Amino acid sequence: MKDKTFLMIPGPTPMPESALMEMAKHPMAHRSKEFSNILKEVFENLKYVFQTKNDVFLFTASGTGAMCAALENLINEGDKVLCLSIGNFGARWEKIAKSRGAEVIEIEAKAGDIIKPEILEEELNKNKDIKIVTLTHSETSTGAANDIKTLCSIIKNHGALSIVDGITSLCAMEFKTDEWNIDVAVSGSQKGFMIAPGLSFLTASEKAFKMHENCKFPSFYFNWSEHKKSLSKDTTPFTPAVNLICSLHTSLKMIREEGIENINKRHKKLTLALRSAIREIGLKLLVEDDKNASHSITSILPPENITVPDIRKTLKDDYDIIVANGQGNLENKIFRIGTLGFVSERDLIMAVGSLEASLIKLGYKFNVGSGVKKLIEELNK
Amino acid sequence: MKDKTFLMIPGPTPMPESALMEMAKHPMAHRSKEFSNILKEVFENLKYVFQTKNDVFLFTASGTGAMCAALENLINEGDKVLCLSIGNFGARWEKIAKSRGAEVIEIEAKAGDIIKPEILEEELNKNKDIKIVTLTHSETSTGAANDIKTLCSIIKNHGALSIVDGITSLCAMEFKTDEWNIDVAVSGSQKGFMIAPGLSFLTASEKAFKMHENCKFPSFYFNWSEHKKSLSKDTTPFTPAVNLICSLHTSLKMIREEGIENINKRHKKLTLALRSAIREIGLKLLVEDDKNASHSITSILPPENITVPDIRKTLKDDYDIIVANGQGNLENKIFRIGTLGFVSERDLIMAVGSLEASLIKLGYKFNVGSGVKKLIEELNK
Numbered sequence: 001m002k003d004k005t006f007l008m009i010p011g012p013t014p015m016p017e018s019a020l021m022e023m024a025k026h027p028m029a030h031r032s033k034e035f036s037n038i039l040k041e042v043f044e045n046l047k048y049v050f051q052t053k054n055d056v057f058l059f060t061a062s063g064t065g066a067m068c069a070a071l072e073n074l075i076n077e078g079d080k081v082l083c084l085s086i087g088n089f090g091a092r093w094e095k096i097a098k099s100r101g102a103e104v105i106e107i108e109a110k111a112g113d114i115i116k117p118e119i120l121e122e123e124l125n126k127n128k129d130i131k132i133v134t135l136t137h138s139e140t141s142t143g144a145a146n147d148i149k150t151l152c153s154i155i156k157n158h159g160a161l162s163i164v165d166g167i168t169s170l171c172a173m174e175f176k177t178d179e180w181n182i183d184v185a186v187s188g189s190q191k192g193f194m195i196a197p198g199l200s201f202l203t204a205s206e207k208a209f210k211m212h213e214n215c216k217f218p219s220f221y222f223n224w225s226e227h228k229k230s231l232s233k234d235t236t237p238f239t240p241a242v243n244l245i246c247s248l249h250t251s252l253k254m255i256r257e258e259g260i261e262n263i264n265k266r267h268k269k270l271t272l273a274l275r276s277a278i279r280e281i282g283l284k285l286l287v288e289d290d291k292n293a294s295h296s297i298t299s300i301l302p303p304e305n306i307t308v309p310d311i312r313k314t315l316k317d318d319y320d321i322i323v324a325n326g327q328g329n330l331e332n333k334i335f336r337i338g339t340l341g342f343v344s345e346r347d348l349i350m351a352v353g354s355l356e357a358s359l360i361k362l363g364y365k366f367n368v369g370s371g372v373k374k375l376i377e378e379l380n381k
Numbered sequence: 382m383k384d385k386t387f388l389m390i391p392g393p394t395p396m397p398e399s400a401l402m403e404m405a406k407h408p409m410a411h412r413s414k415e416f417s418n419i420l421k422e423v424f425e426n427l428k429y430v431f432q433t434k435n436d437v438f439l440f441t442a443s444g445t446g447a448m449c450a451a452l453e454n455l456i457n458e459g460d461k462v463l464c465l466s467i468g469n470f471g472a473r474w475e476k477i478a479k480s481r482g483a484e485v486i487e488i489e490a491k492a493g494d495i496i497k498p499e500i501l502e503e504e505l506n507k508n509k510d511i512k513i514v515t516l517t518h519s520e521t522s523t524g525a526a527n528d529i530k531t532l533c534s535i536i537k538n539h540g541a542l543s544i545v546d547g548i549t550s551l552c553a554m555e556f557k558t559d560e561w562n563i564d565v566a567v568s569g570s571q572k573g574f575m576i577a578p579g580l581s582f583l584t585a586s587e588k589a590f591k592m593h594e595n596c597k598f599p600s601f602y603f604n605w606s607e608h609k610k611s612l613s614k615d616t617t618p619f620t621p622a623v624n625l626i627c628s629l630h631t632s633l634k635m636i637r638e639e640g641i642e643n644i645n646k647r648h649k650k651l652t653l654a655l656r657s658a659i660r661e662i663g664l665k666l667l668v669e670d671d672k673n674a675s676h677s678i679t680s681i682l683p684p685e686n687i688t689v690p691d692i693r694k695t696l697k698d699d700y701d702i703i704v705a706n707g708q709g710n711l712e713n714k715i716f717r718i719g720t721l722g723f724v725s726e727r728d729l730i731m732a733v734g735s736l737e738a739s740l741i742k743l744g745y746k747f748n749v750g751s752g753v754k755k756l757i758e759e760l761n762k
Contacts (some may be wrong), residue, residue, distance in 0.1 A: 002467035012408035027577045064619040068602045099601040168638035196408045198579050198622030220480040221449045238445040241579030
């Protein structure tokens with residue numbers, strides 16, 4: 001049906017009506033007092049979501065822009081950077097670091113696995129001159145999630161800076177920037193923040209700012225010092241995407257009302273219930289252990305003799321639900337269901353029910369209704 | 382009155398209702414066929430507006446992002462760059478070039494003046510090793526506009542690359558990328574394109590692409606080669622601001638319908654009529670000669686004994702019209718009225734009438750009604 005499409009991908013996510021309506025207003029003057037008042041509240045509420053006492057900068061850019069903003073304010077040619085990769089987005093850190101002339105060491109986990117603390121420790125001991133370590137919290141391409149708290153404490157003890165991609169984890173999972181010793185954290189608007197793509201966020205510790213001061217050619221557009229200066233005056237260095245910011249202003253108020261701990265719990269509950277339902281209908285999960293699962297995205301293997309494109313097509317054509325394919329090597333090997341952002345129990349019941357309806361149409365033999373039953377039982381626990 | 386604010390600043394500009402409505406739809410999946418179809422048309426129509434046969438890349442970023450995208454794909458440390466500055470935004474090129482280690486030569490014109498061709502010629506003859514020349518078409522901070530056609534032909538003869546800021550000139554003024562030998566041109570969404578801020582555009586000539594190939598550390602986020610590769614598949618390298626792109630899709634269709642030559646003429650007519658009306662009521666223009674005037678923004682000096690803040694405050698409080706202050710050294714010395722984008726004769730009659738009403742309230746002695754009369758006469762010519 002026209003206009004019925006419902007996204008269950010790891011961003012963009014569905015949006016609350018009130019945040020959508022903000023988008024349709026005539027743009028505000030970006031240097032007006034009225035807009036500065038909005039920005040002031042946005043900056044304050046971003047600190048709440050990132051759980052930090054430091055500033056959170058706001059960029060008019062995709063999440064990848066914020067990833068560039070992280071490394072391009074720190075790296076000088078020849079710097080040694082350790083990139084811990086558990087999928088496509090982990091590998092992106094490596095590409096950005098190399099684009100600035102860094103000497104990159106990469107540790108890559110198998111698809112669906114996470115980084116083991118002892119391997120990080122070993123690598124840091126072998127290379128005492130590692131300056132920066134990049135990590136992914138929730139890996140969007142696989143649905144695995146690293147134990148950031150443990151990994152960042154190891155990095156802190158070694159003395160390097162930790163840079164964490166929290167693009168699909170902020171809001172969906174517990175994320176404590178200051179308490180967990182994360183030096184630089186980034187995220188994006190079309191994820192747990194429940195609005196459209198086009199904005200991204202970054203926070204940096206004092207220690208990161210000290211390293212930034214020695215960066216010879218820091219990014220101009222994403223320059224931390226310029227953003228800090230503007231932020232202190234409730235403004236941005238360059239014309240920002242004002243409509244997106246007004247929309248974010250609304251969604252951040254919703255986030256504060258629900259409370260970040262409750263939002264984390266909601267995502268965890270939805271994901272674990274989805275995982276139980278998937279197992280119940282006899283499908284396999286790419287990330288086997290619940291402990292290693294991201295709470296924003298779940299990667300599912302299709303049953304034998306049924307293809308990922310067929311499952312995605314049936315869900316789309318007959319039920320107007322979009323789920324994601326795998327990326328890179330995982331294309332057509334897995335499909336991914338997002339539970340990120342403005343997603344409720346009702347949405348998940350619909351998704352699991354529609355998945356069951358699609359699978360039966362495609363000839364998969366199973367106890368129809370068992371997935372929804374299991375889901376409801378888990379949700380009602 | 383609440384919700385009555387009308388922007389007459391050099392961007393953001395008022396928006397057509399149909400483009401606003403696109404903003405309020407749930408975000409589309411950025412890797413879907415449906416979205417690719419939209420992007421394909423957007424890319425095609427951007428080429429029409431830029432008057433080029435080359436690709437026009439689309440960035441999720443402010444106009445300044447596209448300026449960075451221009452220089453950060455070309456400059457190596459130590460390269461000689463000539464920056465021709467006629468105001469604040471001309472000076473921004475210089476800052477970006479320096480942030481990449483370029484050796485910058487600056488020529489600065491007095492506020493309101495433009496770059497004289499003979500001065501450019503002289504400088505290029507003195508410095509045969511200049512690799513890149515940056516220029517501004519319409520200088521937003523003063524309302525002056527360079528003769529890009531003449532300047533770029535001189536640059537071409539010398540052999541350097543020309544990089545033109547067309548942020549407030551595209552649509553408002555004739556701009557022929559290919560015919561005028563412009564190597565790199567940039568613009569932004571919240572200007573002549575009539576939509577909200579958050580997108581920017583760049584096109585690069587074959588010659589520019591050749592220089593790009595020798596850039597040692599090209600920008601990652603704004604990388605031309607990556608954007609070219611994605612564009613050929615009707616997509617973007619990173620998640621773009623999909624709602625803004627759907628909005629742009631609508632406004633570009635309006636631009637094609639009206640026709641770029643007609644849009645150029647409309648802006649010229651509005652600006653010249655405004656300038657006549659301003660002179661008629663006895664105020665001075667910062668850019669004295671009509672030949673040097675931008676057709677997107679007009680800088681006006683306040684009458685003696687009346688301040689710029691008082692004029693802006695009266696226009697805002699009593700008539701809900703926002704006009705811009707001067708920037709930097711020109712703050713409180715001029716105010717600036719935008720005629721850029723979705724602005725009609727009716728809007729300008731309202732603005733000049735409201736300006737007259739404000740001036741009489743502030744004690745300025747003049748023949749009330751004479752500005753509107755002159756404006757109408759010029760518009761009806």
